[in-house]
Amino acid sequence: MNRSITATEICKSFGARTVLNGIDLDIQKGEIFGLLGPSGAGKTTLIKILTGQIAQDSGTAAINGNDSRKLSGDDRKRFGITMDNFGVYERLSCYDNLKIIAGIYGVGKAEIMNALRKVGLEEAAKTPAGKLSKGMTVRLKLARAFMSDPDVLFLDEPTSGLDPVSAEEIHRMILAEKQRGKTVFLTTHTMTEAEKLCDNIALLSEGRIVEYGRPCEICRRYDHQRRLRIHLTDGNDIEIPHDKDAADMLSELIISGRAETIHTTEPDLETVFMEITGKELSA
Amino acid sequence: MKNIAVIFKKQIRDTLKNKMVLIQFLMFPLLVVIFENVVKIEDMPEHFFVKLFAVMFVGMAPLTCMSAIIAEEKEKNTLRVLLMSNVKPAEYLVGVGSYVFVMCSAGMAVFAVVGGYSGTELVRFIAAMSAGIILSELTGAVIGIFSRNQMTATSISVPVMMLFAFLPMLSMFNDTIKSVAQVTYSQQISELINGIGDSGIQAESLIVIAVNFVLAVILFTVAYKRKGLET
Numbered sequence: 001m002n003r004s005i006t007a008t009e010i011c012k013s014f015g016a017r018t019v020l021n022g023i024d025l026d027i028q029k030g031e032i033f034g035l036l037g038p039s040g041a042g043k044t045t046l047i048k049i050l051t052g053q054i055a056q057d058s059g060t061a062a063i064n065g066n067d068s069r070k071l072s073g074d075d076r077k078r079f080g081i082t083m084d085n086f087g088v089y090e091r092l093s094c095y096d097n098l099k100i101i102a103g104i105y106g107v108g109k110a111e112i113m114n115a116l117r118k119v120g121l122e123e124a125a126k127t128p129a130g131k132l133s134k135g136m137t138v139r140l141k142l143a144r145a146f147m148s149d150p151d152v153l154f155l156d157e158p159t160s161g162l163d164p165v166s167a168e169e170i171h172r173m174i175l176a177e178k179q180r181g182k183t184v185f186l187t188t189h190t191m192t193e194a195e196k197l198c199d200n201i202a203l204l205s206e207g208r209i210v211e212y213g214r215p216c217e218i219c220r221r222y223d224h225q226r227r228l229r230i231h232l233t234d235g236n237d238i239e240i241p242h243d244k245d246a247a248d249m250l251s252e253l254i255i256s257g258r259a260e261t262i263h264t265t266e267p268d269l270e271t272v273f274m275e276i277t278g279k280e281l282s283a
Numbered sequence: 284m285k286n287i288a289v290i291f292k293k294q295i296r297d298t299l300k301n302k303m304v305l306i307q308f309l310m311f312p313l314l315v316v317i318f319e320n321v322v323k324i325e326d327m328p329e330h331f332f333v334k335l336f337a338v339m340f341v342g343m344a345p346l347t348c349m350s351a352i353i354a355e356e357k358e359k360n361t362l363r364v365l366l367m368s369n370v371k372p373a374e375y376l377v378g379v380g381s382y383v384f385v386m387c388s389a390g391m392a393v394f395a396v397v398g399g400y401s402g403t404e405l406v407r408f409i410a411a412m413s414a415g416i417i418l419s420e421l422t423g424a425v426i427g428i429f430s431r432n433q434m435t436a437t438s439i440s441v442p443v444m445m446l447f448a449f450l451p452m453l454s455m456f457n458d459t460i461k462s463v464a465q466v467t468y469s470q471q472i473s474e475l476i477n478g479i480g481d482s483g484i485q486a487e488s489l490i491v492i493a494v495n496f497v498l499a500v501i502l503f504t505v506a507y508k509r510k511g512l513e514t
């Protein structure tokens with residue numbers, strides 16, 4: 001069985017407001033999956049359902065084949081999670097923060113140090129969590145999610161509000177987990193993050209998954225114009241249709257040395273998202 | 284059991300760093316040591332301050348600490364992390380409750396030593412104080428469950444704790460207040476402690492404490508059923 005996270009026909013409403021309206025997902029072991037959608041689309045709600053924090057109105061969800069509504073203590077040990085509304089004990093040191101979770105999961109000092117090392121917080125082991133920078137706090141939360149060495153990680157907007165350098169560090173840690181064969185389910189507002197990290201993404205809009213696939217495939221799918229943009233040595237750009245007729249022109253430009261760069265004009269994810277939903281992704 | 288111990292240890296580690304809670308545990312035990320040694324007034328009943336402050340301690344410390352700890356965990360979003368990691372709400376409450384009980388017992392020991400209790404007197408003192416601590420903890424837990432954050436918790440716990448902690452003192456001076464105070468557990472605990480040297484125990488005290496206990500448990504169950512530990 002290679003399925004890590006599955007969802008079938010998940011629906012969820014809060015009062016009269018339908019947030020999720022028939023969500024199907026099938027996430028394979030070892031992949032980084034990105035859930036994208038504008039603020040309020042229901043990304044966090046879906047994570048909560050998948051991890052058994054709230055119940056769906058209908059449909060089924062499972063992690064490692066275990067029904068999300070009936071997760072046992074051992075099932076929970078097999079996934080790690082960080083959400084933006086998860087806090088840390090500000091007065092306690094980083095080490096002591098992890099020690100609490102270590103106690104619950106029954107793992108020891110070696111695992112705590114290992115988790116701190118993974119996120120580069122060994123030096124700060126004794127620092128009170130309240131004194132950490134924003135990026136370091138995110139890393140501490142990541143370390144907490146790593147504590148039980150879980151197979152699956154749920155990361156709800158792990159880089160939101162971080163500077164590019166801190167975000168980059170988090171990206172490296174996420175990729176390192178993938179290297180170790182872990183499955184990562186992450187949500188993000190940032191298209192570039194999704195393009196860089198994710199094997200597959202889903203665009204969530206108005207309660208439904210409106211697009212699913214590899215980021216570059218999705219972009220190609222929305223390349224309606226199919227054109228080539230050529231940057232010339234004289235500084236000008238020209239666009240030509242991406243078809244047979246282009247070949248002569250291209251070879252001429254290349255032979256004469258006038259073409260500096262050649263690009264296809266498929267839209268980026270941001271543009272695709274705008275086209276599908278008519279909404280901007282990043283608030 | 285393991286999770287209860289984890290919560291308990293976490294609280295122990297936080298004790299010295301959490302000024303707000305630390306003060307609650309230390310204030311009255313320190314005051315009683317100072318007052319009993321420094322203040323000497325003619326005709327003052329023996330160990331007047333032990334009896335006075337012990338009741339205030341029981342009315343205030345467990346109640347404030349319970350509500351403050353629970354409310355802070357909600358406000359700082361740490362409680363949901365524990366629950367997510369499969370700590371059961373009951374385990375959490377028992378963990379925090381036993382921590383507060385142990386800390387208050389340390390304070391109680393100071394009172395017992397300063398009061399010079401021994402033998403049956405000591406047993407009666409411990410029993411009365413323990414009953415008071417448990418009742419105050421239940422009340423504090425109810426407040427913590429109903430509060431979203433520390434601000435709300437404080438604004439509810441301060442008047443409630445004033446009521447329980449100060450009614451017994453005020454009722455020394457005013458009979459009307461005393462007749463009202465009779466129905467509160469703290470007044471009865473005050474009477475038990477003041478009557479510790481007497482041979483018998485007033486049935487009224489035990490009944491009022493029992494009724495208070497039943498009420499607190501009902502209130503707690505209702506609060507817990509309705510709100511759980513959700514924020």
Ligand SMILES: Nc1ncnc2c1ncn2[C@@H]1O[C@H](COP(=O)(O)OP(=O)(O)OP(=O)(O)O)[C@@H](O)[C@H]1O
Nearest residue numbers: 014015017019037038039040041042043044045046
């Ligand atoms: N407990 C709740 N009660 C009522 N409404 C809720 C509740 N939780 C979420 N909602 C609503 O559900 C919708 C989706 O919320 P959710 O937090 O899942 O969005 P999101 O995609 O994670 O947004 P963001 O990018 O801002 O984190 C929002 O309109 C929100 O107001």
Ligand SMILES: [Mg+2]
Nearest residue numbers: 043044045156
């Ligand atoms: Mg969210």
